[in-house]
Amino acid sequence: MEFDRTGIILYTIEYKKCVEFYESILGLKKMFESENLTCFKFGQSYLMVELDDEYIGQKTETERFRTCLRMNVPNVKLLAEKLTAENIKVDYQEHSWGTIAKFLDPDGNLCAFKDSGKFEKQIADFKQNK
Template identity: 50%
Template sequence: MKIKRTGLILYVKKYEESIVFYETILGLTILFKNDELTCFDLYGTYLMVEKEDREDYLIMDEMNAKTFSCIRMNVDNVQNLANDLKKKGVAVDYQEHHWGKVAKFYDPDRNLIAFKDEETFTKQIEEYTLKSK
């Protein structure tokens, strides 16, 4: 099997608000768009934001909704980006752990997104590689 491209599909109820969020707040470039889906460049992969059409999810109220996944992007300076998001009116949960720094926030449809510091991520890979030898 030869994989040509990878991506994520994110189903949302708040389609227009989500498009504005990913384009304006996160600054992602639109690859293509129509009335029901918008495809963004997500740093070497793609993020397809698509109108939710599954009946069981459409009738689910927000109190029963649960985030089962997270879109994470590794960056150089998590705190600076978290501060930039806060200036744009986004609620951000900035955390520092022994394994690294993260900033967690939600899009308009309550999908979880996070920035993670690349430095400690790279160190974790290097340490694991050394231990595995």
């Protein structure tokens, strides 16, 4: 399987502090941002810092996901269907900002496919509006 891009998503409760840290302290360059998400250039990949809006203070530290292995692909639905056919539970979501399919690897690590087209558009729009 080939990917258009790969990235790491860091889900955080301290969103603004983490964005400040990665931008000001580590000097990462922004690729794009929205209200609760900032995407940085991270070598040949990207680091997406995102507010963990699913954490409501009840999950234990070991139950809360903090990272996600992201793979940008041309056709999220097709790959989600392939995983489902392999009896892998997939959380397929279509949003205005793009399509994702979240799933767990055999060890319970969170993984996700994201549509390449909308991701590249976010980068282009950010550069244009800068």
